[in-house]
Amino acid sequence: MNKRAISYWKLHRFPILMVLTTILFYSVFGYHLPRTDFIKLITLYFALFFLCYKLIQFEKWNFKFLVVSGTLFRLVLLFSEPNLSQDFYRFVWDGQLIINGINPYLHLPKDLLLDIHRKIPNAMELYHGMGDLSASNFSNYPPLNQIIFAISTLLTGTSTMGSIIVMRIIVILADLGVLYFGRKLLQKLNKPTYLIFWYFLNPLVILELTGNLHFEGVMLFFFIWSLYLVHQNKWILAGVLYALSISIKLVPLIFLPLFIKYYGFKKSVLFYAVVGGVSILLALPFYAPEFITNYSQTIGLWFSNFEFNAGIYNLVKYIGVQWDAKPWELIKTYGKITPIIIISWVALITFIRNNKKVNTLIISMLWILSFYYFLSATVHPWYIIFLVLLSLFTEFRFPLIWSITIFLSYWAYSNPEYKESTILLIIEYIAVYGFMIYEIIRLQNKNLLFHKN
Known part of the structure; x- marks a missing residue:
């Protein structure tokens, strides 16, 4: 190796080793991971998140290094x-x-x-x-x-x-x-x-x-x-x-x-x-x-037929079951009510907040989509990637916490009946809601939720 390469290695050896380790972990994830092996899946995922955090911490101003690293992780x-x-x-x-x-x-x-x-x-x-x-x-x-x-x-x-x-x-x-x-x-x-x-x-x-x-x-x-x-x-x-x-x-x-x-x-x-x-x-x-009839019918199913990794809906279902409500009737009723609530929330954010600047506009988008997913009966892990991106243009980071904990929902794949773990869902949502409430309290002086002026 020439002197320049040796110097670069000495300066960046730990991040380079982390990149190589991350590539290995993505390789295992992509080619050697049965989705039923939840322990292996969640261990790899948390390890990848830790390495992601350290890479950004060590090299956050080294744009080329992180671009090349992220591209390599995908190409694997x-x-x-x-x-x-x-x-x-x-x-x-x-x-x-x-x-x-x-x-x-x-x-x-x-x-x-x-x-x-x-x-x-x-x-x-x-x-x-x-x-x-x-x-x-x-x-x-x-x-x-x-x-x-x-x-x-x-x-x-x-x-x-x-x-x-x-x-x-x-x-x-x-x-x-x-x-x-x-x-x-x-x-x-x-x-x-x-x-x-x-x-x-x-x-x-x-x-x-x-x-x-x-x-x-x-x-x-x-x-x-x-x-x-x-x-x-x-x-x-x-x-x-x-x-x-x-x-x-x-x-x-x-x-x-x-x-x-x-x-x-x-x-x-x-x-x-x-x-x-x-x-x-x-x-x-x-x-x-x-076309319109078929497409509307299919989209409507997501509101009234399916449930996965739900937050508030699971609480509503638990209370409803105590009152002898039928689960299949409950989700249909819930699916009819939630669009009305979401439309009302969108109207509230639209007319109360002062959405005249792009940064305020993005915060409004973050709260609209967060509320939508909190109410939704189906929240697949890839849905919240939108929240992750929006959050980067705001002061809020609870979607990043969610991007860590949401993989707990893949417990469902570890059993033949695709049954979810109530305990893991509680951990996931306590972490998300808890951090969100903490951020709202911490940032309340900036009036980021309902900025009227």
């Missing part, structure tokens, strides 16, 4: 099959349907299986891989997401692993985009730019997006780029990108009312027109008379 997982989610089978299925001229919003997989073998040779593999629940429902992935599925299958034919690799590369590129525009927005808001590495090096982000192939990162790429342009007062392009974000995942829809105060009534209407127009254009290739 490039050829692994997602082991904590089977959603990728549905992604490939939908992509195969599209390139074969079949609208994924109009047909249930279980109804197509017998007739599709000639067009899709790996149809049986995909059907059994996605599971009965997915096979019995229409696709719930928005149009731009479907286009990504189609591109991945078009480029790789009937190779499931080939499609996974293409989609994974897109997800990695999106994370790099989040890093780029997130850092630029932090600079504009006069916040430490190293904060973006709590997203880019976060094990939850790496494992759920690159590893398990969820598309929150692609949504967040368009979303954070849009917010950056909002800050730059380039509202037309910001509206286009905001629509692209919605067309990957619908979540950003919940924030649209906030722009009424930010832009004022007239300009906000124009902004909404851009967002709506682009969204409609993206949906047009998939439109059919049944």
Whole structure:
């Protein structure tokens, strides 16, 4: 080694060793971890979080070092099959349907299986891989997401692993985009730019997006780029990108009312027109008379049929059971009430808070989405990645605590009945609620929850 390399090694040897250890742990996670082995899973995850914390602590101003490290961590997982989610089978299925001229919003997989073998040779593999629940429902992935599925299958034919690799590369590129525009927005808001590495090096982000192939990162790429342009007062392009974000995942829809105060009534209407127009254009290739009915029906199921890793809902269910309420009736009733509560909360945040600056706008978004997930009956680990990113532009850090504890929910995979652990859920939510309350009290003098002036 030359003198420069020796000097660099002496200066950064501990972070380099931590990077190598982290790469080893991600390799074990991606290629040698049965999802039923909860002890191994949670031990690796906590170890990865500790290493993430130390890397940011030691090298937070060494931008290139942390970018290269985070990219390497993702590339380690490039050829692994997602082991904590089977959603990728549905992604490939939908992509195969599209390139074969079949609208994924109009047909249930279980109804197509017998007739599709000639067009899709790996149809049986995909059907059994996605599971009965997915096979019995229409696709719930928005149009731009479907286009990504189609591109991945078009480029790789009937190779499931080939499609996974293409989609994974897109997800990695999106994370790099989040890093780029997130850092630029932090600079504009006069916040430490190293904060973006709590997203880019976060094990939850790496494992759920690159590893398990969820598309929150692609949504967040368009979303954070849009917010950056909002800050730059380039509202037309910001509206286009905001629509692209919605067309990957619908979540950003919940924030649209906030722009009424930010832009004022007239300009906000124009902004909404851009967002709506682009969204409609993206949906047009998939439109059919049944499209809206089928899609609404599928989305509605998430409010009234499914439950996983819930916070407040589990408390409500516990109380309801004591009063002899039927669980299957309770979740349907709860699913009808929560949208009304959430809409009321969005209206409250929209009109009480002074959302005329981007930093205030982001805090409002954080509280809206936090409240939504606190009430939700289904909170998969990858959902809160949005909260993690939003929190980096605020003074609040409770989503980072949640990004650590939410992996406790994967206990459900360790038993054949997918039964959740009440004790682990209590630990998870006590940590999150406890730290959130602490932060609210600590920051109350800054009036960050209801800033009226």
